[in-house]
Amino acid sequence: xxxxxxxQELIENEIRLQSGRWELTSPVNLYRPVSxxxxxGGKRLRxxxxxxxxxxxxxxxxxxxxxxxxxxxxxxxTLLHDDIMDxxxxxxxxxxxxxxxxxxxxxxxxxxxxxxxxxxxxxxxxDRMVEIMQLFTRTAREICEGQQLDMDFxxxxxxxxxxxxxxxxxxxxxxxxxSLRTGGMLGGCDDAAARILYEAGIHLGLxxxxxxxxxxxxxxxxxxxxxxxxDIVSNKKTFLLTEALQKGNARQKKELxxxxxxxxxxxxxxxxxxxxxxxxxxIKELTEEKISxxxxxxxxxxxxxxxxxxxxxxxxxxxxxxxxxxx
Amino acid sequence: xxxxxxxQELIENEIRLQSGRWELTSPVNLYRPVSxxxxxGGKRLRxxxxxxxxxxxxxxxxxxxxxxxxxxxxxxxTLLHDDIMDxxxxxxxxxxxxxxxxxxxxxxxxxxxxxxxxxxxxxxxxDRMVEIMQLFTRTAREICEGQQLDMDFxxxxxxxxxxxxxxxxxxxxxxxxxSLRTGGMLGGCDDAAARILYEAGIHLGLxxxxxxxxxxxxxxxxxxxxxxxxDIVSNKKTFLLTEALQKGNARQKKELxxxxxxxxxxxxxxxxxxxxxxxxxxIKELTEEKISxxxxxxxxxxxxxxxxxxxxxxxxxxxxxxxxxxx
Numbered sequence: 001x002x003x004x005x006x007x008q009e010l011i012e013n014e015i016r017l018q019s020g021r022w023e024l025t026s027p028v029n030l031y032r033p034v035s036x037x038x039x040x041g042g043k044r045l046r047x048x049x050x051x052x053x054x055x056x057x058x059x060x061x062x063x064x065x066x067x068x069x070x071x072x073x074x075x076x077x078t079l080l081h082d083d084i085m086d087x088x089x090x091x092x093x094x095x096x097x098x099x100x101x102x103x104x105x106x107x108x109x110x111x112x113x114x115x116x117x118x119x120x121x122x123x124x125x126x127d128r129m130v131e132i133m134q135l136f137t138r139t140a141r142e143i144c145e146g147q148q149l150d151m152d153f154x155x156x157x158x159x160x161x162x163x164x165x166x167x168x169x170x171x172x173x174x175x176x177x178x179s180l181r182t183g184g185m186l187g188g189c190d191d192a193a194a195r196i197l198y199e200a201g202i203h204l205g206l207x208x209x210x211x212x213x214x215x216x217x218x219x220x221x222x223x224x225x226x227x228x229x230x231d232i233v234s235n236k237k238t239f240l241l242t243e244a245l246q247k248g249n250a251r252q253k254k255e256l257x258x259x260x261x262x263x264x265x266x267x268x269x270x271x272x273x274x275x276x277x278x279x280x281x282x283i284k285e286l287t288e289e290k291i292s293x294x295x296x297x298x299x300x301x302x303x304x305x306x307x308x309x310x311x312x313x314x315x316x317x318x319x320x321x322x323x324x325x326x327x
Numbered sequence: 328x329x330x331x332x333x334x335q336e337l338i339e340n341e342i343r344l345q346s347g348r349w350e351l352t353s354p355v356n357l358y359r360p361v362s363x364x365x366x367x368g369g370k371r372l373r374x375x376x377x378x379x380x381x382x383x384x385x386x387x388x389x390x391x392x393x394x395x396x397x398x399x400x401x402x403x404x405t406l407l408h409d410d411i412m413d414x415x416x417x418x419x420x421x422x423x424x425x426x427x428x429x430x431x432x433x434x435x436x437x438x439x440x441x442x443x444x445x446x447x448x449x450x451x452x453x454d455r456m457v458e459i460m461q462l463f464t465r466t467a468r469e470i471c472e473g474q475q476l477d478m479d480f481x482x483x484x485x486x487x488x489x490x491x492x493x494x495x496x497x498x499x500x501x502x503x504x505x506s507l508r509t510g511g512m513l514g515g516c517d518d519a520a521a522r523i524l525y526e527a528g529i530h531l532g533l534x535x536x537x538x539x540x541x542x543x544x545x546x547x548x549x550x551x552x553x554x555x556x557x558d559i560v561s562n563k564k565t566f567l568l569t570e571a572l573q574k575g576n577a578r579q580k581k582e583l584x585x586x587x588x589x590x591x592x593x594x595x596x597x598x599x600x601x602x603x604x605x606x607x608x609x610i611k612e613l614t615e616e617k618i619s620x621x622x623x624x625x626x627x628x629x630x631x632x633x634x635x636x637x638x639x640x641x642x643x644x645x646x647x648x649x650x651x652x653x654x
Contacts, residue, residue, distance in 0.1 A: 027472055027475040027476055027479060029475055029478070029479055030471060030472060030475035081434055081435070081438060084431075084434060085431040085434060085435065104411075104412040104478060107408055107411060107412060107434060108408065108412065108471055108474055108475055108478075111408060111438075111441070111471050112468055112471035112472075114438070114441060114442075115441075115464055115467040115468045115471065116468065118445070118460070118464040118467075119464050119465070119468065122457065122460055122461050122464060129456075129457045129460075130449065130456045130457065133445070133449055133456075133460055134449050137442055137445040137446050137449060138446070140442040140445075141439055141442045141443065141446065144357060144435055144438050144439035144442065145354055145357055145439075147435055148354040148356055148357035148435055149354055151356070151431060151435075152354060152356055
């Protein structure tokens with residue numbers, strides 16, 4: 001079995017290779033933003049999940065490398081378009097694609113990345129290609145639905161935690177689940193195992209996104225690499241906020257809603273006031289508990305796979321690491 | 328064999344059925360623009376090509392209906408995104424999607440349409456699905472490349488006719504070619520026939536786009552349904568313009584370039600002046616000749632298919648009709 005560190009190297013090398021090609025592919029105005037976007041870095045979590053899930057069943061992770069790349073390219077496509085829609089001008093400490101190359105480039109280069117993702121997926125050697133394509137296509141649609149719900153939530157203050165969890169299932173969790181399932185299928189797992197991997201991925205994804213929410217408000221600013229409180233400032237309907245609105249007493253709820261309604265305010269005041277309410281309601285502990293639950297559940301589901309323990313350990317380790325992360 | 332008129336009905340019914348569904352699908356802000364876009368009308372040329380190519384070989388065109396729908400949805404996805412990039416606020420006499428629903432909707436609903444297209448394509452029953460997916464994916468990438476070249480040409484005045492033809496091959500012709508090839512494959516044609524259909528489609532597509540260029544400048548305004556001269560006003564690098572810049576003498580070329588460089592001008596003056604040069608250079612006749620050549624070529628290629636004459640006739644008729652169209 002190839003260890004995680006080497007899988008990561010494999011992924012980075014493949015991305016570097018492909019980026020180098022796109023850098024030189026014509027029309028350059030189409031492909032240069034693709035290269036820029038892929039070179040931005042990032043955790044490369046999704047391709048790693050593909051390769052690790054592959055290794056539960058298969059012995060040559062290179063067989064899943066093109067699929068891993070496909071999913072990373074797809075993920076970056078969603079970032080390009082989301083950043084336009086969310087007017088997010090910075091991504092991983094650099095100007096977002098639409099700032100660096102213009103909005104039209106971010107739209108069109110984003111589009112081509114979606115098709116490049118299909119292209120790489122189709123380069124995998126497997127007799128279950130149609131099934132993989134169906135899964136990928138359903139996942140892509142669901143991610144669009146999740147992004148739409150996220151945008152719909154912006155103008156609402158009555159989003160429930162249940163609605164929020166469904167939104168992050170669609171926007172974030174299904175792609176992690178798709179990564180695991182695709183990797184497993186390329187490794188040769190059966191249908192039951194494929195479903196198990198998918199479910200484990202959903203739980204991992206929910207835990208992962210809640211951890212993101214938590215870090216945005218309670219993270220260590222220096223480790224996190226960006227200012228904390230962004231979600232609070234922009235009224236983002238996170239798990240923390242939906243829970244606080246649900247659990248708060250009349251006074252707390254009124255104060256929260258009053259902050260949500262303010263057009264102009266002092267950034268630090270707003271963060272401090274809302275964090276105070278979160279602290280009074282023990283939202284941090286509640287969120288950590290929820291993350292831990294999803295994570296334990298995900299690891300448990302993973303553990304139910306009829307595969308030798310040592311093959312499962314690296315993936316279980318990744319699950320554990322992801323929720324103890326500080327960034 | 329089902330006649331063309333009935334194939335068109337089949338297509339319209341299927342689109343109406345699906346649009347009705349999307350109208351009610353949640354999240355509504357994601358799927359309502361999809362329904363709006365599909366209901367805008369249009370020639371439904373691409374799905375018709377799928378079904379007609381299918382009928383060269385197969386006897387139940389319903390077998391190709393989902394693929395036909397897929398390609399029409401895909402085509403509309405490209406219109407959504409192109410209209411944002413080109414700032415085209417009107418499409419088929421109605422506000423474009425980004426005007427009607429906002430730009431974010433046009434981006435995201437466009438994205439989901441690309442994946443809906445894959446979804447419908449994957450619903451076809453065929454043992455050549457992977458090949459069809461590869462063709463479709465390559466086509467999608469090429470269309471993005473064509474759109475990029477089209478945008479790149481906006482800021483250039485030295486676009487050659489050869490470059491222009493390559494741009495419209497990518498932006499327009501490959502999807503017509505893909506439609507014919509996909510239909511034929513679903514009908515059960517062999518690889519040689521598939522390649523023939525593709526080539527015929529490329530020629531049809533080039534003729535089709537040149538006809539579009541011609542109508543935009545020399546069309547009958549009342550029949551065309553929109554003001555003529557739009558391409559001239561916006562300095563679009565059409566076949567007419569690239570040819571005129573190439574064939575014109577020093578004075579004509581200078582006048583053309585001077586109009587291209589003007590920031591403010593009287594719309595009618597510009598159209599009249601440039602049309603005058605086109606007329607002096609017999610650009611209209613030259614374009615008609617070129618269209619006719621591509622068309623004859625396309626029909627000839629089609630005719631080389633080892634299929635009974637009566638099966639080929641409807642498609643050949645469509646080829647002929649398309650270039651005599653006034654709108």
